[in-house]
Amino acid sequence: MGHADYLKLLMDYFPTAVHTGHCLVFISEHWRVELREHNNPSFGQKGPNPPVIRVKIFKKALSGEFLGGHYEDFQIENINVLAQQIERYVQNAVGQNIRENV
Secondary structure, three states: OOHHHHHHHHHHHOOOOEEOOOEEEEEOOOEEEEEEEEOOOOOOOOOOOOOEEEEEEEEEOOOOOEEEEEEEEEOOOOHHHHHHHHHHHHHHHHOOOOOOOO
């Protein structure tokens, strides 16, 4: 599976996401969540590694700007498990289900 395929597959899993060409974005009144793919060259390992998906969470400040908070990197080959773990992480971080709306 090519690396670009991961974001496309995640887009199918998260129907409220918007693909910007660089990342997947979930946006709401209070939150912005970005899923971005990072290449992770691991030296000494044989075979292709699954890409690293970085999940960044931004909270809207009183000024109206989205301020970057924490992020987490996920590297799980199985797309269903990857999507479930991302969903669980974001749901715990923002208190809402991103499959419906952030």
